[in-house]
Amino acid sequence: MNKLKKVLQAYGTILALIMIVIVFSILRPKSFFTLRNFINISRQISLMVIISIGATLVMSINEFDLSIGSMASLGGVISALMAVAGVPLSLCFICPVLISLIIGWVNGWIVARFSVLSFITTLGMRTVLSGVIYRLTGGATVFQDIPKGYSWLGTFRIGQIPLLSVIMVVFVILFDYVMRHTVLGRRLYAIGGNEETAKISGIRVPFYKNIAFALCAMLSCITGMLIASRVGSANTTAGEGYFLSSYAAVFIGCTVSKKGIPNVIGTLVGCAILGILTNGLTMLQMPTYMQDIITGAIIIIAVIIQKIGKR
Amino acid sequence: MLLQTKHLSKQFNGIYALKDINFSLDSGEVHGLVGENGAGKSTLIKILTGVYTPDEGELLWNGQPVLNNDPIKSRKTGISVIHQERTLVPTFDGVENAYLGLPYPTKGGRIDWKEMRRRVSETASEYGIDIDLNKTAAEMSPPQRTCLEIVRAMMNECSLLILDEPTASLTDKESELLFDIIRRLKQKGTSILYVTHRMDEIFRLTDRISIFKNGEMVERIETGLTDRNSLIAKMTDNWTAESIVRTKEPGKSLLKAEHIRSRDGIVKDACLEVHAGEILGLFGLGGSGRTELLECIYGYRPMAGGTITVADRQIPDMTPEKAIHMGLALICEDRRGKGLIGNLSVRENVILNCLDDYSGNGIVSEEKEKNAVREMVGQLQIKLAGIEQRIIELSGGNQQKAVFAKTLMTHPVIFLCDEPTQGVDVKTRAEIHRLLREEADKGCGIIFVSSDLKEVMEIADRIRIISAGRTGDLLENNGITSRQVLSCCYAM
Numbered sequence: 001m002n003k004l005k006k007v008l009q010a011y012g013t014i015l016a017l018i019m020i021v022i023v024f025s026i027l028r029p030k031s032f033f034t035l036r037n038f039i040n041i042s043r044q045i046s047l048m049v050i051i052s053i054g055a056t057l058v059m060s061i062n063e064f065d066l067s068i069g070s071m072a073s074l075g076g077v078i079s080a081l082m083a084v085a086g087v088p089l090s091l092c093f094i095c096p097v098l099i100s101l102i103i104g105w106v107n108g109w110i111v112a113r114f115s116v117l118s119f120i121t122t123l124g125m126r127t128v129l130s131g132v133i134y135r136l137t138g139g140a141t142v143f144q145d146i147p148k149g150y151s152w153l154g155t156f157r158i159g160q161i162p163l164l165s166v167i168m169v170v171f172v173i174l175f176d177y178v179m180r181h182t183v184l185g186r187r188l189y190a191i192g193g194n195e196e197t198a199k200i201s202g203i204r205v206p207f208y209k210n211i212a213f214a215l216c217a218m219l220s221c222i223t224g225m226l227i228a229s230r231v232g233s234a235n236t237t238a239g240e241g242y243f244l245s246s247y248a249a250v251f252i253g254c255t256v257s258k259k260g261i262p263n264v265i266g267t268l269v270g271c272a273i274l275g276i277l278t279n280g281l282t283m284l285q286m287p288t289y290m291q292d293i294i295t296g297a298i299i300i301i302a303v304i305i306q307k308i309g310k311r
Numbered sequence: 312m313l314l315q316t317k318h319l320s321k322q323f324n325g326i327y328a329l330k331d332i333n334f335s336l337d338s339g340e341v342h343g344l345v346g347e348n349g350a351g352k353s354t355l356i357k358i359l360t361g362v363y364t365p366d367e368g369e370l371l372w373n374g375q376p377v378l379n380n381d382p383i384k385s386r387k388t389g390i391s392v393i394h395q396e397r398t399l400v401p402t403f404d405g406v407e408n409a410y411l412g413l414p415y416p417t418k419g420g421r422i423d424w425k426e427m428r429r430r431v432s433e434t435a436s437e438y439g440i441d442i443d444l445n446k447t448a449a450e451m452s453p454p455q456r457t458c459l460e461i462v463r464a465m466m467n468e469c470s471l472l473i474l475d476e477p478t479a480s481l482t483d484k485e486s487e488l489l490f491d492i493i494r495r496l497k498q499k500g501t502s503i504l505y506v507t508h509r510m511d512e513i514f515r516l517t518d519r520i521s522i523f524k525n526g527e528m529v530e531r532i533e534t535g536l537t538d539r540n541s542l543i544a545k546m547t548d549n550w551t552a553e554s555i556v557r558t559k560e561p562g563k564s565l566l567k568a569e570h571i572r573s574r575d576g577i578v579k580d581a582c583l584e585v586h587a588g589e590i591l592g593l594f595g596l597g598g599s600g601r602t603e604l605l606e607c608i609y610g611y612r613p614m615a616g617g618t619i620t621v622a623d624r625q626i627p628d629m630t631p632e633k634a635i636h637m638g639l640a641l642i643c644e645d646r647r648g649k650g651l652i653g654n655l656s657v658r659e660n661v662i663l664n665c666l667d668d669y670s671g672n673g674i675v676s677e678e679k680e681k682n683a684v685r686e687m688v689g690q691l692q693i694k695l696a697g698i699e700q701r702i703i704e705l706s707g708g709n710q711q712k713a714v715f716a717k718t719l720m721t722h723p724v725i726f727l728c729d730e731p732t733q734g735v736d737v738k739t740r741a742e743i744h745r746l747l748r749e750e751a752d753k754g755c756g757i758i759f760v761s762s763d764l765k766e767v768m769e770i771a772d773r774i775r776i777i778s779a780g781r782t783g784d785l786l787e788n789n790g791i792t793s794r795q796v797l798s799c800c801y802a803m
Contacts, residue, residue, distance in 0.1 A: 183674070183675060186666060189655065190659070193655050194648075194651070196648060197648075197650060197652050197663075198652070198663075199611060200609070200631050200649055200650075201631070201635075201664045201717075202630075202632040202635040203632075204632060259656075260654065
């Protein structure tokens with residue numbers, strides 16, 4: 001029993017992922033368990049993985065950012081509007097990133113400087129950003145006169161492999177390295193573990209909070225631009241759908257780590273679980289409401305199993 | 312006799328916190344409860360108010376044995392306590408706070424606010440308490456909150472009111488108001504158990520005094536029949552430390568703090584100086600501002616005034632980052648809250664203060680880091696399964712050693728140690744003492760804070776007294792007795 005507990009605690013979430021794959025492979029061997037489908041899944045989850053890495057960063061300092069969805073939408077809208085206006089494409093993808101860094105910095109500054117709960121700060125920011133989006137677009141999707149080249153990032157394939165999947169892998173490797181092996185990552189975890197201890201250890205807590213929020217906003221913005229590039233238009237609420245599932249992925253991801261803390265690889269596993277469920281259940285022609293019920297239940301079960309293992 | 316305890320005992324981990332206490336208290340008397348830190352006063356209060364259940368002995372209320380095993384029962388019996396930490400709901404107004412835990416009067420199914428207000432203000436005026444009941448607790452000043460708590464206690468038909476250091480956050484003028492109220496309560500027949508470190512209040516207010524020492528009740532005495540000096544003598548063992556053999560005379564001044572005031576007003580005017588090769592004891596009773604003073608020096612707690620000079624350089628706007636850079640180290644009293652990060656590994660904790668030394672271009676060089684941590688862990692003989700073990704899984708003593716390991720990594724020259732041996736076993740305690748002495752012999756300066764006077768006298772070369780946020784006498788620890796030290800504390 002003890003051994004079982006240990007195994008569950010250390011590998012429970014990954015075992016769950018493998019089980020889900022096995023079940024779908026048995027039920028739909030010809031369509032699910034194919035290389036093509038897995039490449040397909042990697043593309044389907046790529047956008048969620050990138051925005052979820054952002055959520056992982058703010059959760060590593062024990063804060064929340066509720067504005068990631070609208071930040072993503074705003075990123076897509078600004079970038080698409082610039083493309084329509086004829087701005088060189090490279091600038092269309094760089095300027096929104098700079099704007100997002102500033103917005104994230106402001107989030108962090110308000111949280112750290114005035115000790116306002118990040119929950120409330122970013123809830124406010126979310127509304128502000130929605131307002132800005134409306135001002136820019138009048139509520140309409142931006143799709144007319146977008147140059148052809150704009151869609152390149154979101155649709156290009158290297159042989160069989162979508163560029164989006166490659167971008168996802170690059171971000172995962174980069175931020176996994178940052179969180180585990182750099183001073184920045186270690187300090188973020190220190191702040192998340194115990195802010196007071198971090199302060200006494202000479203860590204400039206407000207500065208690092210700013211960085212976490214800024215990077216989170218940047219990753220959200222990049223996600224939003226990639227969504228716009230992929231579908232060739234910028235919807236005013238394109239990012240909102242990613243908001244809740246990205247936090248679900250981070251929470252599942254915490255259970256992958258022995259310490260129970262947010263981590264990039266865990267977040268990837270979380271996204272994979274959610275993505276494969278959607279993919280497989282769709283193949284089984286499960287109605288959407290059933291998919292919701294099963295996905296929700298699995299998120300809760302994953303966390304319960306880890307809590308049991310910890311005791 | 313209103314309250315009596317018979318052979319009351321309470322143990323924690325096999326150590327007596329209270330032993331065979333036969334305490335008694337009459338109706339309508341003001342009874343003082345005095346003793347050093349750890350004498351058992353708080354434990355007694357917690358038993359009387361139902362927070363702790365005694366291991367042995369019984370409690371008699373008006374001559375009848377009572378089972379007093381939960382705070383609500385205790386309040387119903389008629390015992391109320393007013394702590395330093397107040398128990399009001401900040402957003403409720405005076406009337407609602409006074410009614411906490413009482414059934415609200417109703418009229419036709421609706422709360423009868425008028426009746427509530429009438430009853431509360433009636434009770435308040437009965438005891439000469441004049442506060443604005445429309446204000447919320449958050450808007451009230453500390454003395455107003457104390458008054459409100461008294462009103463609440465009296466709404467409960469309280470016949471024994473326990474006041475635990477009630478004047479700690481009050482000014483002299485505000486204290487006078489409180490004393491007036493106490494006198495009025497007494498006239499109306501309410502008994503008061505008055506717990507304080509302040510001797511003049513004991514002599515002004517009380518009829519009788521119970522003296523506690525090391526968990527035992529030494530004596531009960533009529534206030535009129537004793538004086539300050541003999542009372543202090545009874546509270547202490549009058550213990551003399553073995554003279555410390557100093558290997559070196561203290562060298563140059565390492566740290567000088569002058570007229571420190573903290574922004575929250577807890578530290579009012581504190582000065583101290585520590586020299587190379589010296590262990591300076593900083594001793595004060597509970598609430599004296601010793602922890603807060605160290606935190607101000609380290610730049611963790613905001614200051615309102617004063618200067619800090621490290622190695623002859625005045626440092627404006629000290630921050631923890633600067634402090635570490637200047638060679639300061641702070642060992643916090645609150646180990647779990649401020650000393651370590653529980654869910655991270657021993658390695659990640661130990662390296663925390665000096666991550667920059669073990670990294671280049673923002674990337675941590677892990678081999679170097681692991682070796683350094685292993686070496687430090689070996690040097691301090693920290694017992695663990697491996698440096699990747701989560702620090703919270705270590706025993707208290709080993710956790711504290713890990714905290715020391717963390718600070719030693721930056722090679723500090725000035726140690727600010729706040730209760731560094733709290734919650735550690737005897738062996739580790741001796742090891743920590745030895746470690747600090749070794750560091751002092753190497754030319755470091757050490758400030759050692761403890762609420763355990765014996766410990767301070769065991770290790771310190773000199774002792775600085777702190778009381779109510781102000782530093783006082785500097786005593787050479789050379790044949791002085793604990794009574795002399797305490798006299799200095801109480802004299803302030």
